Amino acid sequence: MMSSPIRIAVAVLTYVVLFPTAQAQTAERPNVLLILADDLGYSDLGCYGSEIETPNLDRLAEGGLRFTQFYNTARCWPTRAALLTGYYAQTVRRDIVPGVRSGGRGVRQDWATLLPVHLKPLGYRSYHSGKWHIDGMPIENGFDRSYLLKDQGRFFNPQVHWQDDERLPPVEKDSGYYATEAIGQHAIECLEEHHRQHADKPFFHYLAFTAPHFPLHALPQDIEKYKSIYRQGWEKVRQQRWAKIKQMGLLEGELSAVERDLGPPYAFPDHLEILGSGEVNRPVPWDALTAEQQKFQADKMAIHAAMIDRMDQVIGKVLRQLEAMGQSDNTLVMFLSDNGSSAEIMVRADGHDPQAPPGSAASYLCLGPGWSTTGNTPFRRHKTWTHEGGISTPLIASWPRGIQHSGAIRRQVGHVIDVLPTIVELAGGTLDVPEAESVRPALPGKSLVAVLQKDAPLQRDWLWWFHDGHKAIRVGKWKAVAAKDGPWELYDLAADRAESNDLAESNPDRLRRLVQLWDEQLAAHAAAAQEQ
Template identity: 65%
Template sequence: MKYILATLGLLALLPVVASAAERPNVLVILADDLGYSDIGCYGGEIETPNLDALAKNGLRFTQFYNTARCWPTRGALLTGYYAQQIRRDNLPGIPSGGRGKRPQWARLLPDMLKPLGYRSYHSGKWHVDGLPLQCGFDHSYYVQDQGRFFNPKVHYEDDQKLPPVEPGGDYYATNAIADHAVRTLKEHAEKHGETPFFHYLAFTAPHFPLHGLPEDIAKYRNQYRAGWEKVRDARWQRIQEMGLVDGVLSAVEPDVGPPYHFPKALEILGPGEVNRPLPWETLTAAQQEFQATKMAIHAAMIDRVDRDIGRVLAQLRAMGALDNTLILFLSDNGGSAEIMVRDDGHDPTAAPGSAATYLCLGPGWSTTSNTPFRRHKTWVHEGGISTPLIAHWPAGISAKGELRQDVGHVIDIVPTILDIAGGAPLKTWNDQPVPPAPGKSLVPAFAKDDSVKRDALWWSHEGNRALRVGNWKLVSARDDDWELYDLHGDRTEQHNLAAQHPDKVDDMRRKWEQLEDEFRQLATRDLPQSSLLPRKELILPGKSFFVADRPAFIFYPPREKRRKPQPWILYAPTLPGLPDRHEKWMHEQFLAAGVAVAGIDIGESFGSPRGQKLYNALYRELTTKQGFAQKPCLLGRSRGGLMITSWAAAHPEKVAGIAGIYPVLDLTAYPGVDKAAGAYRLTAEQLQNRLAKHNPIENVEALARAGVPAFFIHGDSDKVVPLETNSAEFVRRYKAAGAESLAQLVIADGQGHNYWDGFFHCQELIDFAIKQATAATEK
């Protein structure tokens, strides 16, 4: 059977493919957290002779993109869809993200290649739902434990779990991944020599922790003592000489640090660590040594990847397959500014880069890694999403050492491979239609520069958003305004044109939102309606989003009054319709004072551990990812009192103050033990017996001991939430704990559980909440 090739560009290169034996092999090599300029042929000083040789005898794409993060990139690369379309990155209100499950129709590339006679192999990192052989691969070595380069505890061969690697041996993940690739290719040559193969070689390097072989680290020991500015300048000089990027070197953003804040990690790592790209000359000698050593390890890891790629290439030569193998090399996201300590922790006395250490590249060297672009992994500015792409295929690419300006994305990998294999995307799976994929074949670009045309490219990751249409790029970091760049001449995003072209911003914003809606429709097509959650409608400017698949919101102060860290009030209850119009004036006063208000819908959880976990998720989201202060002031109305007080009593160190409007503090008064028991996943009798642990009013002494100020306003005629057993009892318990001066109670004469304006225009409550929220940011 003859397969007619889809593009004229490829017809010029290859005859019609007539048999499986004539089809090209494919080797896709994916690095992890490798920056745009980290390899020699893209301007780097790290020795990568094997990759440089592939570029010299093939093509380098200058404008190729990933998704800014590992698992979305892998899902997109292996399916041909945006990760959001297949639930492998977050879309609001649906079960999606790093643990999302693909729709059944979202098959991986091996399922598309199998009918064409291909065998498929995987070596290395996975980070896709399912296991490799379950997803169509014929052999796999899967390193799930990426936190231990020398002794992983979790790894698989052919979907079967292997014993943990004992510490102290000669195992090193990069070598082991390449060993499997070489071994698999040898077996292929011996047993399936007439069959084409697809090999997905996914290194875990140079992702943190920075673990390198001692001999490799020694090679770069003195390479980086001059500092990140000089290394970055030298890279930029080479990039210009190579003609890779036009424009100017992006300015260093000294206030942009890691995307997530782990203050304990900085304590563990010691005084040598810095979490901002500060001028090198301002660092202490100890900091310079610490930072130079980290970059030496990063370089060593990349050097080792290149050496092991050389071993794989040698095997292809030995089996006579190199000329007819399309090799694609790229990275899953930009260099990482993250700083954390995980897995086996960090021993500061151990040799840097050894198994007992846990180091991360950090923003100083990540800025260098992503030269010449702005920002880092997780952001969708150019530094977070730009990747090298080397294409090498002697039998199919006649160009040698040329550049390609074609704009591409990892969604293009599947259609490109299907194109050269003589296949086509799946139309159905299990008798169900498979929707069209958005990618474009890059095969025309193999023959001619600037020959791949497309309407738009779209990005979204953790609130960072972007759209590229032609040379126009609309981009926004989380919670920031949209920026607009003309990438023709300003690829490094230095000249924001949003103010000069407001109509263009509006047009592209609408296009971004339209695509998000389309992706949402596709991602939810096979999901029951009951699994979806509605967005929250807001009464004031802010944003509605989802945390742990629950609706959440933030009301933002005017931009000129925002701060870092941002003071905030955690409000409850965030149920459908709340906060409502009665509270609008009160929240406006908070915003006018520069204090944000946030909340999450935890349902009727009545202070249960389940609800507390959701508050933990919101707290982590705001404090580690969005720059909010570590101590909010809590504000609960009615049943919201149960919610915030139970969380506060469990985490008094995270609370700046606690306020309430006729708050429920005693769950025996409302909703009653019988009704609350289900939320605690206990019987009524069990909950009754455990009230000392679970009833918020029984635990307020923890707040008193921690010195948490409190303010309540409560009506003396409240029949739903009686004053005496709730707010008044709280104050009595504070007095008994010796903290009477910290608790204030305003009694509203003759008022019950109602919408009396005095509850929501209480200036004393407003002043208290503002004072506590802002004081927490000034200590």
């Protein structure tokens, strides 16, 4: 995919509607800093209910907006494809479509270009720092500079990473490298270079952290801050988060019941043996755990919190760089997560040494369903599922020059497919597809510009999900959802965002229409995915 700069040039030229407008030729077009966390739960930020210290993101929320009903795709690679192409991942072969070569190794069609390709003819320079998880490489897909960290399993000494599409040597152990800091430092260096050499141009920076994805690796001083907080147990922390969420006015209703028998999405019984008797793979009552298990679990959550804390610290450094450049007021900062908190438990990379300090390079721990349930407060289920816990993300948007309603809450229903059309509109472009380009489907997302600036309604027909066998569709306040090999459920999300009251039996006609629409959309995605 996008194997040469020539193919990129052709893509730009054939997208004839993407030319600078009069608005695009003004200095008012914003820079864009798009920040994506990995496996961050809905309630894992202070401004979304957490006890974790995230002062920099909290300040962005205080000066900008928080969205309460924004969605991702339930998994890392389809979210990244949807975010940067503006299409559902299935449309561009980056999530499974039956009968089509697709999924995590799927290759996008030539017309499924990434956001930087759209921004280049509008005068933008584009930068990437961090995780990629899309087919192709960043520079060949339109970015001007890139640091790509592929080695997800080693925060302290990654073996696989690239600078500007050129592979770098492995990082030595005990070198002082930490992935979150390295990703942020690259972003700062790109911004410094942009200010020195391209200050006359706007920029788009895609800052994709690997935190807080497993393995739970964090700096000792950050872990120490949270050592004692989580000994009270996951039920109490979840209740505290829910109380704070309601106090802040983010959500109303009821807290979902804990599904005690629902464990990780993938079973690795041999890995549980490696992790030892402190590990548990179900969100059992905290009081039912042994003292050893309670300590083990509390330590894991302390590391998870430390990873988020450090990410926020690094975001603060990047924001200070914007200030030093004089670009804070005219930079749209958007922060979100690629999926809900993860219930996964496994051991990869260099394995797990039970004698190593938890959170160190020699350890390999995962959050697991007990704390994942807390991370996704108040919703049900986890990463990979299409229930609300798997697909709901916090979204913070801050742009001092363009967003006047500081600290406001937005309740419009949005999705990661809306990010690309939003940025392109602010950049002064248009995304209408010429009739001659019949192969390229219309973008399904909606621009959020009027939502950001005026709290305008956001009209859409539906939102659709399909991942790992899990299905969902939302039309207005109604959502139909089915776990893999399970029956369809129906929820009124206006009254029951926690998906506690299944209305399938009392509203069979409504459910049937939603399921029919889901089937129709799958067929449409399959047809688009087969196009070259």
